[in-house]
Structure formats: C-alpha cells, structure tokens
Amino acid sequence: MAQQQIIEITPAELIEKVSAMKAQGQRLVQICCSKLPDHLEVAYSFDKDFAFLSYRLTLADTSTPVPSISKIYGNSFHYENEIHDLYGVEVKGISIDFKGNFYRTALKTPFNCAPEGEVKP
Amino acid sequence: MSERTIIPFGPQHPVLPEPIHLDLVVEDEKVIEAIPSIGFIHRGLERLVEKKDYVDYVYVAERICGICSFIHGLTYCMAIEELMKVQVPDRAQYLRIIWSELSRIHSHLLWLGLTADSFGFESMFMQSWRLREQILDIIEETTGGRVIFGSAKIGGVRRDISSVKMDEIMKKMNVYRKDIAQLCEQFMKDQTVKHRMQGVGLLSRADAISLGAVGPMLRGSGIAQDIRSTGYSGYDRIGFTPVTETAGDCYARCMVRMREMDASFVMIEQCVGKMTDGPIEVKVTGNPAGEFFMRSEQPRGEAIYYAKANGTKFLSRLRVRTPTFANIPPLLATLAGCQLADVPVIVLTIDPCISCAER
Amino acid sequence: MSFMGFSKVVLKNLFTGPVTERYPFVPKVYPQGARGSVNIELEKCIFCGICQKKCPTAAIAVTKEPKSWEIDRLRCISCNYCVEVCPKKCLALDTKYAPVSTARSKDMFKAVQSAG
Numbered sequence: 001m002a003q004q005q006i007i008e009i010t011p012a013e014l015i016e017k018v019s020a021m022k023a024q025g026q027r028l029v030q031i032c033c034s035k036l037p038d039h040l041e042v043a044y045s046f047d048k049d050f051a052f053l054s055y056r057l058t059l060a061d062t063s064t065p066v067p068s069i070s071k072i073y074g075n076s077f078h079y080e081n082e083i084h085d086l087y088g089v090e091v092k093g094i095s096i097d098f099k100g101n102f103y104r105t106a107l108k109t110p111f112n113c114a115p116e117g118e119v120k121p
Numbered sequence: 122m123s124e125r126t127i128i129p130f131g132p133q134h135p136v137l138p139e140p141i142h143l144d145l146v147v148e149d150e151k152v153i154e155a156i157p158s159i160g161f162i163h164r165g166l167e168r169l170v171e172k173k174d175y176v177d178y179v180y181v182a183e184r185i186c187g188i189c190s191f192i193h194g195l196t197y198c199m200a201i202e203e204l205m206k207v208q209v210p211d212r213a214q215y216l217r218i219i220w221s222e223l224s225r226i227h228s229h230l231l232w233l234g235l236t237a238d239s240f241g242f243e244s245m246f247m248q249s250w251r252l253r254e255q256i257l258d259i260i261e262e263t264t265g266g267r268v269i270f271g272s273a274k275i276g277g278v279r280r281d282i283s284s285v286k287m288d289e290i291m292k293k294m295n296v297y298r299k300d301i302a303q304l305c306e307q308f309m310k311d312q313t314v315k316h317r318m319q320g321v322g323l324l325s326r327a328d329a330i331s332l333g334a335v336g337p338m339l340r341g342s343g344i345a346q347d348i349r350s351t352g353y354s355g356y357d358r359i360g361f362t363p364v365t366e367t368a369g370d371c372y373a374r375c376m377v378r379m380r381e382m383d384a385s386f387v388m389i390e391q392c393v394g395k396m397t398d399g400p401i402e403v404k405v406t407g408n409p410a411g412e413f414f415m416r417s418e419q420p421r422g423e424a425i426y427y428a429k430a431n432g433t434k435f436l437s438r439l440r441v442r443t444p445t446f447a448n449i450p451p452l453l454a455t456l457a458g459c460q461l462a463d464v465p466v467i468v469l470t471i472d473p474c475i476s477c478a479e480r
Numbered sequence: 481m482s483f484m485g486f487s488k489v490v491l492k493n494l495f496t497g498p499v500t501e502r503y504p505f506v507p508k509v510y511p512q513g514a515r516g517s518v519n520i521e522l523e524k525c526i527f528c529g530i531c532q533k534k535c536p537t538a539a540i541a542v543t544k545e546p547k548s549w550e551i552d553r554l555r556c557i558s559c560n561y562c563v564e565v566c567p568k569k570c571l572a573l574d575t576k577y578a579p580v581s582t583a584r585s586k587d588m589f590k591a592v593q594s595a596g
Binding site: 036 | 156158159160161163165167168330331332333346348350351412413414416423425427429437438440442446447449450451454479
C-alpha cells in the first residue's frame with residue numbers, strides 16, 4: 001500500500017502550502033470535512049505518483065472562515081461548496097459560490113447538527 | 122459579438138439517466154461556459170455511519186452506487202481492514218479482483234450503450250446491453266445478485282466460486298471476450314462515431330492534473346494514473362499496466378474504456394490461473410480505531426473512502442469521494458467552447474453517475 | 481469500408497432468433513444460489529433472535545412468547561446475513577423472489593402450540 005501522510009497546518013498557512021503543491025504538479029484529490037465531538041477538521045488531500053499527502057486544518061467551530069483555494073485549483077469550488085453546505089464552514093472567495101444551494105437538503109448544514117433521534121423502522 | 126443565451130440542460134434530459142443540471146451559456150451554437158448544479162438527490166449516506174455499526178454499513182456502502190456497487194463495498198471493507206490490521210486471505214483477494222473486474226466490464230458496457238445512444242446509435246446500445254446481460258448472468262451465478270453483489274465482507278468475501286463453476290465461467294468468458302472486442306472494433310472504426318468524437322471535448326494533460334480528473338478521463342489525456350497500480354487487494358500479484366491514450370478527446374476516453382475491458386478479461390484469467398484453495402475469510406473481532414484514506418479504482422475512476430474510527434462500533438466519520446464528483450470540474454472545462462450538439466456526448470464520456478456523486 | 485462495419489452484426493441478428501427469454505411462456509430459471517427471499521423451517525427454529533439482531537434493515541422480528549418469526553418482505557434486502565448467522569440453520573434463501581405487493585405487509589410464522 002502506498003504511503004500516506006497527514007500534516008497539521010493553520011488556516012493562515014493554507015494558501016501558501018497549497019500554492020507550493022500546485023507548483024510541484026500535485027493533483028488535488030479531495031477536500032473533506034469531519035465533525036468531531038469538540039471541533040471540526042478539514043483535510044486537503046493531494047496526490048502525485050500515488051504518494052498521498054493531506055494538510056489538515058483544525059477549526060474550533062464554524063465561525064472561523066477558511067480561505068478558498070479555488071484560485072489555485074479550479075476544481076476546489078466543488079468541495080468547498082460541499083463543506084459549506086453540509087457543515088456550515090464559511091469559505092471565503094470561492095470561484096463559483098452557490099451560497100448554500102449546492103445541495104438541496106431539507107435541513108441546513110445536515111452534517112453539523114444534532115442527530116434527530118432514532119428513526120423507528 | 123452575438124447575443125448570449127442561457128440554455129438549461131437537465132436535470133431531466135433524454136440522454137441523462139440521472140439528475141444533473143447544467144446552465145449552458147451559449148453564443149449562437151457555441152457553448153461559452155457551463156455552470157453545474159447538483160444536489161437533487163443528496164441522501165446523506167455518509168452520516169448514516171453514526172447509526173449503523175461498522176459491519177452493517179457494508180450493505181449501505183454497496184448501495185451508494187448502483188453500477189459499481191461491488192467496488193464501493195470492497196473499498197469500505199478495505200478501509201476498515203486497514204484500520205483493524207486484518208490480513209485478507211489470498212483466495213479472497215483473487216475473488217475480489219475477479220468480481221471487481223467483472224463489474225468493470227459490465228459498467229463499461231453499460232456506458233458504451235449509453236454513449237452510443239447519446240448520438241443516436243441505438244442498435245449499438247442494444248448490442249452492448251445484450252452482452253452486458255451475459256456478464257450480469259455470470260455475476261448472478263457467482264454472487265447471487267445481479268447488480269448488488271453483496272459478496273464483500275470485512276475480512277474476506279462471503280461466497281466462494283467452485284473450480285467446476287470457474288471452468289464453466291472461463292469458457293463463457295472467452296466467447297464474450299471475442300464478442301466484446303468485435304463490438305468495440307465496430308464502434309471505434311465507425312466513420313460517424315469518429316466524426317462525432319475525434320477532437321471533441323479536448324482535455325489537455327495539464328488541465329487534467331490541475332482540475333483533478335480521475336479514471337479514464339485522466340488516462341485519456343495521457344497520464345498513467347490508475348490506483349490499481351498501488352496493488353491494493355492483490356493487484357500487485359497480477360501483471361497490471363494502466364491503459365493510456367494521449368489525444369485527450371472523447372474518442373481517446375472511449376478507447377481507454379474499450380481497452381480496459383479487454384485488460385479486465387486478461388486479469389480475470391490470470392486470477393483464475395493463480396488461485397489456490399484456501400480460506401476465503403478471516404474472523405474479525407473488536408472495533409476499529411484510527412483513520413485511513415482508502416483509495417480504489419472504480420470503472421469511473423478513483424474513489425476515496427476516508428474512515429475515522431474511535432474504538433467504538435460506530436465510525437465517527439466516513440467520507441466518500443466518488444469519481445464522478447471529481448470529474449465534474451474537468452467536464453466543465455471540456456464543455457467550454459464546444460458545440461451545443463456535442464454537449465450530450467461530452468457529458469456521457471465522463472461516464473456520469475450522479476447518484477453516487479451525491480451519496 | 482468503415483461505415484459498413486455494423487452490417488455483419490445486423491445480418492447475424494436477422495438470422496438468429498430473439499435473445500430475450502419468452503418469459504410468461506417459458507418460466508425463468510434462476511441460477512443456483514441466487515438471492516431471492518428468506519424462508520424459515522419453523523420446526524427447527526429456537527427463536528433465539530440472532531437473525532433479528534443482525535439484520536441490517538431490521539426486517540425480522542422474533543418473539544419468544546408466543547413463539548413467532550416475522551419478516552417484512554419489503555424491507556428485506558436478501559443479503560443472506562441471517563442465513564449465515566442462524567445457529568440452527570433453519571433459515572434458507574430461496575432463489576425465487578417474494579411476490580410483489582401493493583401494501584406493506586409482514587409475513588408471520590407462528591409455531592404450533594404442541595411444538596413448544
């Protein structure tokens with residue numbers, strides 16, 4: 001199995017680190033947000049020749065805005081709109097900003113709210 | 122400069138089996154820009170992992186996509202196995218490859234039919250779906266299901282294929298391989314097909330990398346990126362070389378898929394040759410902990426499963442990045458500058474699977 | 481000539497019969513091991529409830545008193561999991577699918593009093 005690495009960074013460093021990746025010819029593979037009991041994690045994963053590297057931001061809550069990397073990687077608008085719609089993380093300066101209409105969900109930020117309780121079969 | 126018009130394309134469109142909406146900004150017949158809109162069928166399956174334990178979630182993972190169902194289930198299982206440090210027996214790994222490749226063949230045949238249909242080649246649609254039916258029959262005989270295989274399991278596979286059955290299947294497969302090769306040749310050599318596909322929907326090598334294309338879309342632009350090269354699930358034990366084409370147009374992407382089908386037959390043959398008797402699963406006990414990004418190659422491209430577990434039987438996060446989700450930005454780049462009549466063809470050559478893109 | 485390539489297939493199709501099965505006249509033969517519907521042999525069942533616990537879609541309901549085993553056919557995904565975990569091997573997966581229905585109903589199997 002190819003190796004994979006996760007490096008913790010802060011939102012302020014993000015643009016600089018991602019630009020460096022672009023310069024190396026890395027491919028942006030995915031951006032993923034995870035909700036953990038007390039904080040949120042956003043992982044930016046890159047791949048070149050099967051070496052998998054992720055930069056991880058840790059956010060205390062959704063009040064901290066994250067800069068958009070869509071000026072560097074054109075395909076990131078997709079993932080950024082997704083984390084905005086599902087988790088409510090504010091992403092600043094997305095190239096195509098759907099403003100919360102990327103996913104048509106019944107609940108706002110469905111992945112970042114309390115579970116509605118067990119649905120009885 | 123002529124006037125610009127916006128033409129809505131989808132979510133209901135004759136060539137689209139699934140709902141994706143594109144706003145096409147056109148100037149006369151030329152598409153200037155395409156703005157996508159998805160999210161009609163978001164199901165929130167990623168969060169279901171909080172309610173289904175990690176063993177039961179295999180069934181949900183398999184139902185993320187209706188076409189590449191087995192590889193979805195398999196990738197999920199592999200992610201969990203990686204977290205739990207489970208070593209899957211050899212025979213199970215070979216069986217997994219056989220089923221993965223069978224599902225690749227049936228998915229590509231489905232795609233071939235739909236693509237041919239997108240420019241009116243309906244008899245090709247019927248021919249390729251007829252061949253697909255025979256592959257589905259093999260799948261039904263070996264796993265019990267036609268589309269939802271239900272045979273992947275954490276720690277191995279659920280069913281074995283007896284050697285008698287295997288011989289029978291291989292005999293049939295040799296015939297199907299010839300039929301499919303013949304069909305592909307007829308498709309690729311057809312004047313009309315060439316006319317509609319060559320030089321249409323160009324994606325340059327640089328764009329393919331910077332826009333994060335995956336699967337045949339990436340390989341059609343000359344980049345030999347196939348996750349099977351990393352050797353997951355025993356792919357390192359059989360000779361595997363990624364299929365690439367350099368033109369980067371619709372025709373090249375078709376060519377990649379056609380040649381992949383043939384490569385799949387070769388891989389199945391190799392697996393059958395190398396398979397030895399032995400156990401097909403190991404018992405898995407305990408709960409997973411840790412985090413892992415599992416990657417696999419689906420018919421449509423690379424899929425990523427990110428599993429984060431906290432030592433309980435419920436995972437704390439499962440993220441699924443499906444290939445179509447990654448292929449939409451490159452699709453928009455290829456649409457810019459094309460003719461309006463070519464839009465369905467270009468959309469179909471990414472092999473869109475919107476339901477799995479939205480999970 | 482490249483534009484005549486398909487004519488071979490067309491000719492072949494003209495002289496061979498239909499490839500589809502003539503379904504209502506010729507019954508469909510399911511391959512062995514096809515996942516159809518779950519059936520129970522009640523005499524062997526001990527009503528332990530493992531199948532109920534393991535069922536991923538919660539389609540099975542088992543009660544000890546009175547002894548009954550119930551399945552919601554519309555919920556069942558024929559995954560074969562209950563058959564695998566059954567300690568008495570009284571469950572089996574038939575190759576035939578459950579009959580279609582227009583309303584949600586459950587198939588109830590009750591043990592005969594003398595058996596208990």
